[in-house]
Amino acid sequence: MTEPAASASGAVQPVVAAERVAHQVRRRDPVPVSAFVCIAVVGSIALSVMNGSYLGLQVTTGVGYAVVTVGMVLQLGYSRQLAFSQSVFMGVGAYGTAILETKYNFNSAESLLAVIALATVVSLLVGSVVTRAPGLALALATLLLPLFIYELATFSTYLGSFAGISGVLPFWNGATYEQELVRSGIVSVVLLGLATGLILRVMRSGIGLQLMAMAEDERLGESLGVSLRQRRLEVFVLGSVLAAVGGAILASAQGLVTPDVLSESAEITLLIMVFVPGRKSVTATIIGAIVIEYLTTSTSFISTNLSTIEGVVLILVLIVEPDGVAGAVARLLGRRTDRWAAGLRAAAAKARARGGGSRAGDAV
Amino acid sequence: MAAAAAAAEGPDPGSVALEVASVSVNYGQFVAVESATFSVGAGECVAVIGPNGHGKSSMVTAVAGLVRRGGTVRVFGTALPVGDPRAAVRAGLVLVPERRHLYPQLTTRDNIMLGSYSHTRRVWARQAWAEVAGVLDMFPELAPLLDQKAGTLSGGQQQMVALARGMAARPKILMLDEPCLGLAEVVTHRVYDWLGAMTATDMTIVLVEENPVHALRVCHRAVRMYRGLVEQPAGEAGPDGPGPDGPGPDGPGAVSA
Amino acid sequence: MSEFLNLLAAGLTSGAIYGILGACLAVWFRVCNVLNLAVGDFAMLGAIGTAVLVQNDDIPFVAAIVVDLVAVGVVAWLFDRLVLHFAFDRRAGGHGIVSVFFYTFGLSLVIEGAARALFGTDVHSAPAIWSGPALTIADFHVQRAGILVIALAAVSGLALWAYLHFTVSGRAASACGESVLGSRIVGIDSALFRRRIFIMTAVLAALFGVVESPLTGFTYQSGPTISLIGVVAAGFAAFRRPGRAVVVGLVLGVAEAMLGGYVSTEYNDVLLYAILFVILIVQPEILGLSAVLA
Secondary structure, eight states: OOOGGGGGSGGGHHHHHHHHHHHHHHSOOOHHHHHHHHHHHHHHHHHHHHTTOHHHHHHHHHHHHHHHHHHHIIIIIISOOOOOOHHHHHHHHHHHHHHHHHHSOOOHHHHHHHHHHHHHHHHHHHHHHHTTSOHHHHHHHHHHHHHHHHHHHHHOTTTTTTTOEEOOOOSSOOSSHHHHHHHHHHHHHHHHHHHHHHHHHHHTSHHHHHHHHHHHOHHHHHHTTOOHHHHHHHHHHHHHHHHHHHHHHHHHHHSEEOGGGGSHHHHHHHHHHHHTTOTTOHHHHHHHHHHHHHHHHHOHHHHHSHHHHHHHHHHHHHHHOTTHHHHHHHHHHHHHHHHHHHHHHHHHHHHHHHHTTTTGGGGO | OHHHHGGGGOOOTTOEEEEEEEEEEEETTEEEEEEEEEEEETTOEEEEEOOTTSSHHHHHHHHTTSSOOEEEEEETTEEOOTTOHHHHHHTTEEEEOTTOOOOTTSBHHHHHHHTTTTTOOOSBHHHHHHHHGGGGGTOGGGGGGTTSBGGGSOHHHHHHHHHHHHHHTOOSEEEEESTTTTOOHHHHHHHHHHHHHHHTSSOEEEEEOSOHHHHHHHOSEEEEEETTEEEOOGGGOSTTSOSSOTTGGGOTTSOOO | OHHHHHHHHHHHHHHHHHHHHHHHHHHHHHHHSOOOTTHHHHHHHHHHHHHHHHHHHOOOHHHHHHHHHHHHHHHHHHHIIIIIIIIIITTTTOOHHHHHHHHHHHHHHHHHHHHHHHHOSSOBOOOOSSOSSOEEETTEEEOHHHHHHHHHHHHHHHHHHHHHHHBHHHHHHHHHHHOHHHHHHTTOOHHHHHHHHHHHHHHHHHHHHHHHHHHHOBOTTHHHHHHHHHHHHHHTTTTTOHHHHHHHHHHHHHHHHHHHHHTOTTTHHHHHHHHHHHHHHHOGGGGTHHHHHO
16 A cells, blocks of 8 residues: 555646556456446436426436536546537537438437537548647637637528527437426436546546646657647547537427527536536536536526626636636545544554554554 | 956955855745755855755755745845845846746847846837847857847757846856756857856856766866755864855865866 | 728728737737736726716716726736736646636626626617717718727737837736746746736727727627637737737728628628638648747
8 A cells, every 4th residue: 555645745646647547447447337327327317306397407408518518528627628619519419400300300319320420520520620720729710610600500591590490309209298308318318428438438548648648748748659639639529529419418408409509608608617616527527517507597696697606616716726626625535535544544553552563454 | 247347356255145044945845945055255156066856956946036935045145035036136146047948939139138127227129238238249159140039049059048148137146057958068068168267257156067077167166955955065064053154165175076 | 992992991990899909918918828808898898887987977078988997907906916816926837728718718707797787788888089970081981989999909009019029128028928937037027017918908908998889889798709809810910919910800800891791791700700710720820829839
């Protein structure tokens, strides 16, 4: 056993994390699968209990956002890829689903698969050019996208102008609206589980290590033999496809698509959902996305003062703890476990001193 | 040059230029410099040697006021406030930092000119440059590079710009942190030749150098840093010693090469 | 011909908006490598604040402008003291991408929320500084406020360019953004430059808002949109050249107007941004961005 106290200091942490990741690659990693099972089971039970209530709809919408934010954890938090195109790809998912279902009579499963394929192709195309640009140029390019795509959607009659497109099918039909909502919600939760498992798998693999090295220093990563462009592109595509899936979930939960999903404020909401809970923690952003969606749609005080609250919380989080609420919790827990460990060691030392080492096993 | 003007008098053995008393630097939990105490006489050239990662750079950046420190630093008897690099520069204590820290997008001319920032009263960059253009006499190889961006220069040229910028600040005490790190042999020689010439003036020099053989080519004596502590030469070591070693410059017990 | 001239005038007017905000963004980015996403909100505060002071409180117009600009300066100073100071001075070097965008993004959200609470959701516009009907020469019309906006853009762009290029202080400001440590060792106070220029650009943006508001009107939500366009203008000026940002802004405005006049009034923005996007992707080198990122 190494000393747990050592992992508390900030400088040592990446190294320790890297070692831990490298260690896990060698064996079969149970975490992604168990995360999938956990999310699917807990989410399904929770949605069944809510039984198609308004709360159920809010949670399902939150799950849609959560799928997007899970991708953003990899993109923004983990790889520090400054792309602000998630709302655009949510739009690809949502509008794609709506158009395929209302105009071409696809069913919901077909349209979901088609949308994933579409998002992959589009993000490959966009990504292969966008990711050539490093850092700020990438940010600028992806900031331009929402600017004109939003206007395109509001003017285009094919995309339903301001009213958007209604009549999007639920993922899973049911006899009543409530049943439909519960069933679609369960499908959404399963999709969230899959997304989480996938992202965790990537983050905990050798590729995850490469991404971490790139995020620290691109040149360092390159000198270590990381193929920068390919990794950047992969991250971009993965983030974009998940955003599209999230968009499809939103569309099917609400039964309609409006240009709002493409607007700057949608992107702002997403960024808040990632940065406030903790941009490096998948768990935190899932919980955060659902909670923030719930808060913004159910409390009138929050929804009227939304931007003030978001701004203050964002600034406070960044100053106090750049890794968000998750970082703060981890730090508090770490401090506490350190204290426990120190207490145990002290007790063990005392026991050893008293019993001549024979009772040192107590401490374990 | 202010430094060269009084060169004829030679170093005044009685006065202490830089006095560092129990300076400590912590980065969070990590103690980089535990307690550094030494002093440098006016006109002296002192090397700070010691292995990598034993607090040499942290010590000089702390002395220059760039990182928070404990302890006191006196320049010609005046104590410098903590965490205020401007006060250090105005007092004549100038640092040429490790890895140079030039302004890559600005021209060589501007890089050198900004060395005089703390004492120039000029508004226009052109006039401020005219005041310091004299430093080019020391670095004639920079004359053709004046309008080139500093980031496009070679490592050796950049080091020369860093030295010229340091000289433009009119130092009474010049601290150089690893001036030859990662440079070609030719450039190293050039830097040391220049340093050798500087030791003949009344400018006080503190040279941080990992390689004692290099350092002692030009320096009168050396202090050694090990694990964040300055190790005094055998003769004057000991906690019972009178803190700052007053008559420092003539200490013959310095590390000899 | 007259249609062309009118489009040109309209384009230059809206281009001046982008240009000024781009210049404000660029000069502050140059000092501390942070994008001020709240710059549009400062313009909004300038416009709405002055309008409300004049209409509701019967304060003389000039006094209202002064009060308002001072108030904006105080807001900027407070933000620097309460947020940027802790984020940058107390910590070694901020933390990468987060600092580039998100502190000022938070500020933008706060200002927007506060403006909604204070001023409501109506469209406001400050009284015209130079009132009167549009100036007309034959078929060529140009708004008086438009002339002021263009002049303000040209003057501030030129002034910022000259400051950065010809003065010791301007060179020192650039040095802060190049190397914080390198600037501190020669005695440049990078925190002071950051604060001064932040306040200065906030006040400039607010003044611009006052001048511009008779043309378009402002709501509490106007800020982010014009900030974003400012970011684009600054980005096409390598994020750090205020003079060039004004030029880029004017070109963008004219291009937008021409596309609107000759191609499609609905899709002109879409087309413009699509063209910019393509330029950015195909030829990132022409922007000189590689220099910023190196």
